[in-house]
Amino acid sequence: MRTPALPADALAALPGLAAFGRTATRLHPRPGTVTAQDSHVGGPLRWPADEPWPLCEHPHMVNEEVPLPQELLDRLAAAQRGRTQHNIITDEEAVLHEELATLVGPGFAGWGSMGGPTMGFRYVPRPHANPMLAVAQLRAANVPDLPTPGGADLLQVLWCPFEHAQDDEGVWGPTMRLVWRREADVTGPLATAPDSAVGDDGYVPAPCRLHPEQIVEYPYPQELPEPLQDQAKNWPGDYVTMFMAPGWKVGGYAKWQLTDLRPTPCRVCAGPTRLLLVIDSGESNATARWRPVEEAGADPGTLGYDADEPTGVVVGRWGALRVFVCPTCPGAPFRLDQQ
Incomplete structure (x- = not known):
């Protein structure tokens, strides 16, 4: 597939x-039949x-309803x-919100109706090796941009595929594992993977073939030198939409539209990490700029x-999960960020 x-x-x-x-x-994932090769x-x-x-042995969070x-x-x-x-809520509402949160208990996540009576919602941890x-x-x-450590x-x-409270990363979502290997070393491949219990259908990807395309993109404005930052802010258009690719991708730059730029230092050497992978809820942000020519x-x-x-x-709320790795410490734990 080709980007305009x-x-x-x-x-x-x-300049x-x-x-x-x-x-x-x-990566341009599109539904299709795939194999382990x-x-x-x-x-x-x-x-x-x-x-x-x-196995994931981190307690996963289960949504409970409270009358x-x-x-x-x-x-x-x-x-x-x-x-x-x-x-703008009233002072009385603010007090009642606190009363609701206390009544629902730890893990309070709001209240609402799913077609029946209004219920309180809370997330509670459940240990389970999944x-x-x-x-x-x-x-x-x-x-082309995949590292080869x-x-x-x-x-x-x-x-x-459950929600998890990952306090060390400030990320609420699925726990993740990255496995790097040499294909030539896999001489007796596993026929079938074990079944995984699923807590959120949004964490179950449909089988998709990839149509990789290497492009060039440019930094989030806050990563630019100050003179260029000013130019990007004054650019007559949406800088991020024009210069930064949405969707599933490997390499390139990360967007920081929710939190502003924040560091993701290596857990071993404390040096800077680089964006490895973006797992995105959407592919083009509904703009013609990034919609493939073929579509x-x-x-x-x-x-x-x-x-x-x-x-x-x-x-998250139709956001993206980004994985950062250290280019000089191949065995260092990766870092996650969600925007």
Whole structure:
């Protein structure tokens, strides 16, 4: 698949930006039949038969419903009617929100109705050793920007498809495992992976073939030198939409639109890490800038799939999970960030 070319005048309007261009490989996952020999999303892994399948032993979070007294809900409704501005809660509402949170208990996640009575929601940890789920398999032969630490030419990505409170990363979502290996070393591949219990269907990717495409993208404005930062802010258009690729990708730059730029230092050497992989809920951000030429203007009914959400994966509130690795410490634990 091919991304539309960057408009010729875009870089000309930002003198000096071209020097910061970095390649990334857009993976372009699209539903299709895959095998353990392919690069893919959501398919079988080329896994050694004599190697134990990884388990997640981190307590996963389960959503529980808690009945709420009608008297409390009536008081809350009355307080809401007392607003002078529809989008600003009253002091009485704030107190009632705290009362609701106390009633629902630790892990409080709000309240609402799923077609029945209004209930309180909380996430509680449940210990359970769960076989991890295959998310992606990437071959260096297919993905130009994939690192090859120690001569590895295959990256396998797995996660536990439940919510987890990962306090050390500030990330709420699936626990993840990265496995680097040399394809030539896998001589007796596993026939079938064990079944994984699933807590969130948005963490179960549909089998997708990849259509890798190497592109050039540019840093998030806060990563640029100050003079270029100012130029990016004053650029007549949406800088991030124009210069930074959305969707599943390997390499390139990370966006920081929710938190602003924050460090992701290596856990071993404390040096800077680099973006390895982005697992995104959407592929084009609904803009023509990043929609593949082959799908531009196509009727979704003729494609047979949702071109912007082909994998079915939903991270957070339709965000992206980003994986960072240290280029000088191949064995160091990776870092996660969600935006």
